[in-house]
Amino acid sequence: MTVTPWKILDTKYLYQRKGMALRIDQCETMNGSVFDPYVIECGTWVNVIALTKKREVVLIKQYRHGVKQVMLEIPAGIMDEEDESPMWAARRELLEETGYTSDQFIEVGRVYPNPATHNNLTYSFLALDVELVSEQNLDETEEIEVSLIPFVEFISLAKEGGLPQALHISALFFAMAHMEHNP
Numbered sequence: 001m002t003v004t005p006w007k008i009l010d011t012k013y014l015y016q017r018k019g020m021a022l023r024i025d026q027c028e029t030m031n032g033s034v035f036d037p038y039v040i041e042c043g044t045w046v047n048v049i050a051l052t053k054k055r056e057v058v059l060i061k062q063y064r065h066g067v068k069q070v071m072l073e074i075p076a077g078i079m080d081e082e083d084e085s086p087m088w089a090a091r092r093e094l095l096e097e098t099g100y101t102s103d104q105f106i107e108v109g110r111v112y113p114n115p116a117t118h119n120n121l122t123y124s125f126l127a128l129d130v131e132l133v134s135e136q137n138l139d140e141t142e143e144i145e146v147s148l149i150p151f152v153e154f155i156s157l158a159k160e161g162g163l164p165q166a167l168h169i170s171a172l173f174f175a176m177a178h179m180e181h182n183p
Contacts, residue, residue, distance in 0.1 A: 004030050019043045019078055042120040044079040045113065046090040047171040050100055050127040056148040058100050058130060063143065072157075074168045086123035094127060096137045098146045104128040109174030113167060124171035126178055 006027040015022040021041040028034045050058040057074070064071050077093035079086055087105050095101045109124045138144060149157065157163055158172055 040118050045122040046086050047076040047124045048090050048094045048127050049171055049175040050130045053129050055151045057151055057154040058098050059147050061145040073165050090125040097144050099132050099134045099136050100130040101133050102127045102130040108178040111170050122167050124174045126175045
């Protein structure tokens with residue numbers, strides 16, 4: 001048996017706005033089954049594991065409406081049209097959300113958030129020797145509290161479920177793998 005892409009018979013957009021759309025595709029499989037999966041079209045996402053010279057991780061705390069919780073996270077966001085690359089988006093997001101930056105950004109991995117329903121990629125970056133250089137520059141809907149935690153405590157926090165965002169765990173994995181091979 002050969003796995004093949006589904007044949008798309010029709011596409012209908014239910015919602016569209018800058019950077020995001022929701023569509024329903026009518027699809028037919030190789031065995032003739034016809035069904036209507038939904039697809040969320042999103043822009044590129046970026047995540048940053050930012051380490052200070054003291055090996056502290058820069059974390060943010062903010063409200064996430066999808067789960068109606070205030071969550072502890074790493075800096076992250078969406079690549080804007082004016083960003084030259086995912087790395088530039090990562091630099092911008094880190095600076096805007098935290099006031100920290102660095103000259104050392106390393107792409108450590110990329111994943112599809114959920115290829116069953118999303119069409120975008122998430123890039124993970126490791127920023128080394130970050131320093132506080134400015135105040136936060138938050139969007140009108142953002143309320144973000146910044147904190148620092150030693151890297152070893154950050155790993156323990158993730159193991160204990162204190163970092164519940166799946167894409168941030170993948171960023172941590174990529175950063176740890178990079179650091180293990182590039183001490």
